[in-house]
Amino acid sequence: MKYVWLLLCSLMVVCGQLHAQEKLRSASLFDGRYNNREGAVEVLVKGKKLTPYHLTLFRSLTLQAAPDEIAEISGLVESDAKHAAEKETGSIGGKLYYGFFCFPGNGKEPNQYLFFRNASLRNPDYPEVIVIYMEGAATLEELKQMFE
Known part of the structure; x- marks a missing residue:
């Protein structure tokens, strides 16, 4: 009987870890490496200002x-995109031009959202990339409307 309980506890730990929300690889882009770099703009918004949008965190680069x-950067986003529950993407020349990605929370963790756009694919003279990370309860449709 002791072994049955040990086995059940082990299974609960393993299943809990598998179900837990994974950290997005693209989250590493917000580690501060671009804080003082010319040509980079980082935005961080938390709190009550986001309530009307059903979000708790907004980060953009x-x-x-x-x-x-x-x-x-595209590689990090594409790696995350493989695990998205919902997505909408567009490509130019076989490369990811834009993407909206949704990663549902597990009850304890909020939903995660990722938006990406690589403007350099439309205009090579303007090599700009945008990555936006959000957390909250908004739907992917609500967020897409905010970006229109």
Whole structure:
């Protein structure tokens, strides 16, 4: 009987960890590395200002970047996109131009949302990439309307 309880407890821990929300790889872009960089704008909004939008956290990064850096950022976003429950994407020349991605919470954690746009694919003379990360209870449709 003791082994049955041990087995059940082990299964609960493993299942709980599998169900827990994973950290997005693109979250590493908001680690402060672009804080004082020319051509980079970071925005962080928390609290009551976001309540009307059904969000609790809003982070954005707009970055003038070299092609290799844009490729690295695109790779992080595409890696996250594989795990999205809902998504809408557009490509140019086989490369991700824009994407809206939703990662549902597990009850304890809020939903996570990721928006990405690579403007350099439309205009190579303007090498800008935008990454927006949000948390909250908004639907993907509500968020897409905010970005129109």
